Amino acid sequence: MSPLASSVSQREKELRLLAKYEKQKKKKKPRGYFWYMLLVLALIYIVDEVATNLPNSLETEINVALFGLPFITANGFGLEQLNAVAFHGAMEPAPIYDALSQGLSWIGMVKLVANVTLIASMFYRPLADKYGRRIFLFVNTIGMAAALVVLYFASNIWVYALGFLALRFFVTPDQQVIYLVEISPEKHRGTLLSITKGLAEFGLVLMWLLRRIFLQESVPSSYRSLFLVISIAAAIIAFIALFCSRESDVFLDEKIAYLKKSPEERAQEKADASKAQGGFFAALKYTMKNKQLRWIMIVTAVVEIAYSCCNNYSNVLSNGILGVGYLNQAQATEVGFFFPFSCAVVTMLYGYFADRFGRKPTSIGLLALATLGFIGEFVALYLGWPLAVIGLFLGVVLGADWANGDLYAMMATESSATNLRASVMSVWSLFFGVGMVLSMGVCAILPAVVGKANLSIGYFLVAVPAWVVALVLLQLKVKETKGADLKTAGKQD
Numbered sequence: 001m002s003p004l005a006s007s008v009s010q011r012e013k014e015l016r017l018l019a020k021y022e023k024q025k026k027k028k029k030p031r032g033y034f035w036y037m038l039l040v041l042a043l044i045y046i047v048d049e050v051a052t053n054l055p056n057s058l059e060t061e062i063n064v065a066l067f068g069l070p071f072i073t074a075n076g077f078g079l080e081q082l083n084a085v086a087f088h089g090a091m092e093p094a095p096i097y098d099a100l101s102q103g104l105s106w107i108g109m110v111k112l113v114a115n116v117t118l119i120a121s122m123f124y125r126p127l128a129d130k131y132g133r134r135i136f137l138f139v140n141t142i143g144m145a146a147a148l149v150v151l152y153f154a155s156n157i158w159v160y161a162l163g164f165l166a167l168r169f170f171v172t173p174d175q176q177v178i179y180l181v182e183i184s185p186e187k188h189r190g191t192l193l194s195i196t197k198g199l200a201e202f203g204l205v206l207m208w209l210l211r212r213i214f215l216q217e218s219v220p221s222s223y224r225s226l227f228l229v230i231s232i233a234a235a236i237i238a239f240i241a242l243f244c245s246r247e248s249d250v251f252l253d254e255k256i257a258y259l260k261k262s263p264e265e266r267a268q269e270k271a272d273a274s275k276a277q278g279g280f281f282a283a284l285k286y287t288m289k290n291k292q293l294r295w296i297m298i299v300t301a302v303v304e305i306a307y308s309c310c311n312n313y314s315n316v317l318s319n320g321i322l323g324v325g326y327l328n329q330a331q332a333t334e335v336g337f338f339f340p341f342s343c344a345v346v347t348m349l350y351g352y353f354a355d356r357f358g359r360k361p362t363s364i365g366l367l368a369l370a371t372l373g374f375i376g377e378f379v380a381l382y383l384g385w386p387l388a389v390i391g392l393f394l395g396v397v398l399g400a401d402w403a404n405g406d407l408y409a410m411m412a413t414e415s416s417a418t419n420l421r422a423s424v425m426s427v428w429s430l431f432f433g434v435g436m437v438l439s440m441g442v443c444a445i446l447p448a449v450v451g452k453a454n455l456s457i458g459y460f461l462v463a464v465p466a467w468v469v470a471l472v473l474l475q476l477k478v479k480e481t482k483g484a485d486l487k488t489a490g491k492q493d
Contacts, residue, residue: 018259025252033246037183040241042196044141044176046203047234051144052171054226055151055164056314057207057336059107061215061223066157067103069220072096079218110161112440117169118433122280125173126423129279133182133422134247136175141238143170148231152224172429177406178422181413182248186483187355190362190410194351197406201344201399206230208337250486254418283423284430292415293424295477297431300408303367303470304435306463308443310370310401313394316377316456323453325381327390338391339398346399350407358482359411360474363404367467370400374460381456405432414484421486 030036055062068082075095082096091097128136147170150163177193184192207226214225258266287293317335320326327335346369354362373396380390409428416424442462450458 014259018256021247021252021256021259024247025249025256027246029246034183037245038180038192038196040237040245041176041180042199043237044137044241045196045200046206047141047144047230047237048171048174048176049200050203050206050230051148051167051234053204054148054207054230055167057211058223058226059104061220062160063100063103063107065220065223066154066160067106068096068100071099079220082220106157107160110157110164113161114165114168115433115437117165117172118429120169121172122426122430124169125175125426125429126279126283128173128175128178128422129419132247133175133179133251134241134245136173137179137245138238138242140170140173140175141234141241145231145234145238148227148234152227152231154224174409174425175422177409178413178425179248181410182250182418182421182486186485189414190351190354190359190407190482192351193406193410194354194403195348197403198344198346198348201340201347204340204343205337208333208340211333250418253487258419279423280426283420283427286417286420287424287427290415291477292479293412293427295473296408296412296415297428299470299473299478300405300412300428301431301435301438302466302473303404303408304432305439305442305466306401307436307439309439309459309463310397312443312459313398316381316459317390317394319453319455321378321382321456325384327381327387331387334387335391335394338388339395342392342395343399343402344395346396347403347406350400350403354407354410355482358480359407360478360480363407363474364471366400366404366407367471370397370404371464371467373397373400374463378456378460411478411481414481414486415479418486 064082069079072078072082077093077096081093144167147163147166150166151160154160154163180193180196181189210226210229214222214229216222287297314332317327317332346366350362350366353365373393377390377393377397379385380393409425412424412428413421439462443459446458446462447455
């Protein structure tokens with residue numbers, strides 16, 4: 001095909017796409033559509049949160065099924081002996097203890113290798129700038145459902161690894177965040193985002209309920225039912241999103257404006273990184289040239305050095321404080337029932353304060369709250385306070401830390417041009433991943449440095465300085481994004 005014919009063919013495709021987008025834009029939305037979509041996004045959020053946390057919450061059960069059960073079958077030990085070591089703190093028989101320890105190492109290796117999905121996500125996430133937000137609400141959610149099915153059938157570590165990597169890949173993009181930010185009114189953007197995310201945190205109680213319903217020590221594979229139930233729910237919600245949602249007006253306006261431009265106008269804009277039409281490398285170049293975005297990324301990487309210190313809470317619960325106040329498996333499960341409540345309250349409220357006082361002051365409040373939550377949790381463990389109190393303090397730590405990450409993601413979204421917004425979020429995920437990997441590395445060597453009895457204090461001494469440095473950089477280098485107009489955001493540095 002000649003260059004001229006190719007050019008004509010390309011223009012014809014663009015005109016068909018333009019007509020399609022204009023038709024979607026003109027189509028009237030049904031009454032109550034906005035509130036209906038908030039509900040759909042909340043359901044996607046719940047599935048995302050539960051799917052993200054489910055493998056971690058079932059790690060002991062998975063270890064028993066994949067490593068412990070084959071070991072006792074091959075070596076003549078009994079199920080009661082296996083369960084005593086796995087669930088009741090016994091260290092004998094030593095061969096079973098060693099087999100389970102090796103199993104945890106394998107599962108930990110799978111989690112570490114799963115970080116490569118962050119690299120894949122950098123190139124996958126920008127597709128939403130090319131093809132739209134709506135279709136990826138479906139693709140990501142149905143992808144979670146498929147990954148959970150693989151985990152349901154996993155009978156060895158290799159199939160489990162395949163399912164876990166697929167799950168990590170599809171929960172990483174968080175397309176619902178961009179969609180929600182783009183359809184929300186400017187004055188209430190933070191409030192709506194936090195309320196929707198807060199409802200998802202309440203959904204974590206589902207894990208506790210499902211554990212109570214399905215898990216049986218006498219049936220090592222009973223944990224798989226949880227993967228199946230959540231998979232079915234995810235598939236139903238995915239098809240609701242596919243058939244009952246519309247493309248965001250912000251995306252349609254940007255694409256319509258671009259497709260109406262002549263080749264000459266596009267050529268003039270080509271040198272401007274903010275006018276690129278998506279792609280990871282285009283977004284990376286744009287981010288590095290944009291001072292605001294560049295510093296948001298740096299602050300994100302610094303603050304996430306505390307990631308493992310907060311999320312390795314099972315180590316805090318099992319090791320206690322200074323060798324005192326450690327919990328057994330049953331007690332830790334009860335703590336797990338209470339933490340989603342305080343976590344959800346913090347998550348639901350931070351958006352109101354972000355819209356009322358600004359993103360930067362709210363970040364100070366959240367990280368101060370996380371610090372106080374850490375101290376409260378440690379005191380409660382040391383003094384033997386009720387498990388409900390320990391769980392509520394833990395929820396404050398997790399809720400404040402997670403909400404602060406969401407806040408920085410929202411600031412990056414509000415500072416990005418529409419045509420690169422999803423792509424910029426892939427760059428944000430890169431910096432988030434850098435901080436997370438640094439955190440995992442530090443926390444991996446921490447037990448050898450401070451000892452198991454002092455591990456909780458070690459987490460605190462790593463997390464708080466990282467938060468302080470991040471807040472100083474945020475206040476000095478990043479502009480407030482409260483009330484940003486998404487149609488003009490990111491066009492200027």
